[in-house]
Amino acid sequence: MIMLDLQSETPIYMQLKNKIIEGIASKQLNPGDPLPSVRNLAQDLGINMHTVNKAYQLLKQDGIIHIHRQKGVVINPDGMPEADDSYVTLLKEQLRPLLSESICRGMGEEEILSYCKGIMEEIKKGGDKT
Amino acid sequence: MIMLDLQSETPIYMQLKNKIIEGIASKQLNPGDPLPSVRNLAQDLGINMHTVNKAYQLLKQDGIIHIHRQKGVVINPDGMPEADDSYVTLLKEQLRPLLSESICRGMGEEEILSYCKGIMEEIKKGGDKT
DNA sequence: TTGTCTGTTATATAATTGATATAACAGTTA
DNA sequence: TAACTGTTATATCAATTATATAACAGACAA
Structure with missing residues (x-):
């Protein structure tokens, strides 16, 4: 639900x-x-x-x-739309301020990437986490 | 400017x-x-x-x-605020939908992390990119 | 002291957005 | 025929975004 x-x-x-x-x-x-x-x-x-x-x-x-x-x-029975250029551009625009503030607050590059990795694992495992 | x-x-x-x-x-x-x-x-x-x-x-x-x-x-002359628990929680909440859609559109985990890495390099180099 | 700058506060207005509520329409299916 | 589908059209209400003036109180320089 x-x-x-x-x-x-x-x-x-x-x-x-x-x-x-x-x-x-x-x-x-x-x-x-x-x-x-x-x-x-x-x-x-x-x-x-x-x-x-x-x-x-x-x-x-x-x-x-x-x-x-x-x-x-x-x-969509034919599968998902591709991550084309316009999507990637939009994605980057949305990621940038989040990554900026993380760096600003002293998080290291590996630390940030580690969080991203962790979130992606959670997503794939269907973790609601809420 | x-x-x-x-x-x-x-x-x-x-x-x-x-x-x-x-x-x-x-x-x-x-x-x-x-x-x-x-x-x-x-x-x-x-x-x-x-x-x-x-x-x-x-x-x-x-x-x-x-x-x-x-x-x-x-x-702030004393430096930046830390990335405390409440900030990390908020950060994850904001990253999750972005990463979800990327996975949804068939991007691989390494591909996504690579984009994050690239954006962070741009940020550190002061690239406006706009 | 006078004038100018500072952040701050108080209103007011206008456009847009988010969410809801009804109602109706056209096609499908039981 | 009746019940369901997505769709469209209005209407209302609250909150948000951005603007415009105006005023206040403290600091600082001439």
């Missing part, structure tokens, strides 16, 4: 999008797997239908899920 | 905060160094005084800068 933090400064629709992506990264969700309807998921999570729809629309734009008008929502 | 992207979805005050932190990480700014007054910096950047003030207040809260009522603003 997906857990959301309604008190977080991270928007709900963004948390939901991230949870689904993390589910795919951990192989708890695989290509072709169905996702709940916007109304069902909204009710299960106790949030609004449009909030779920917003997350789904973003995932659809990125090619991570497919939405068939009345058939439902599924993880 | 600090460059801001007024069209970015990242708030201006956050961009400014990040630029200053990056300046410290790259040792272009050092403990004890003075920063411009809120009014001067605002005028130089073509933004509002309160936007600069907001960035300064956040940096002050984190112990990264000191603000003396009429003396001015300086990089």
Whole structure:
């Protein structure tokens, strides 16, 4: 069951999008797997239908899920989109301030990389950690 | 000279905060160094005084800068705050979705770590890259 | 003392975003 | 026919972002 933090400064629709992506990264969700309807998921999570729809629309734009008008929502059966140049550029822009502050606070390069490694292991093992 | 992207979805005050932190990480700014007054910096950047003030207040809260009522603003002369548990927790929370999507898009663990390494080298060399 | 600079505080406004609430539409399926 | 699907259209409300003025109190120089 997906857990959301309604008190977080991270928007709900963004948390939901991230949870689904993390589910795919951990192989708890695989290509072709169905996702709940916007109304069902909204009710299960106790949030609004449009909030779920917003997350789904973003995932659809990125090619991570497919939405068939009345058939439902599924993880892209053809697999995930590639990490192309535009994605890598965006990734770097988002990583940079995080790494900057870590260095700023005296963390060593190996220490930071070690944390990244640890997080990636957690993700692959499907650790919720929340 | 600090460059801001007024069209970015990242708030201006956050961009400014990040630029200053990056300046410290790259040792272009050092403990004890003075920063411009809120009014001067605002005028130089073509933004509002309160936007600069907001960035300064956040940096002050984190112990990264000191603000003396009429003396001015300086990089914390006693050095940077430590990367304590609460910071590391926050850092992990922010890294996790970025790393998740990278894995999701088929990037390998070494590939991702290699990008992190590259970004950290750029930071240390004071590369603006913008 | 006067003037100017400093950070700070207080309002006010406007645009945008996040989230919710209803309602309706068009196609599918039981 | 009835129930479900994603989608679209409004509307409302709160919070955030950024701006604009204005004033205050302490410091410092002429």
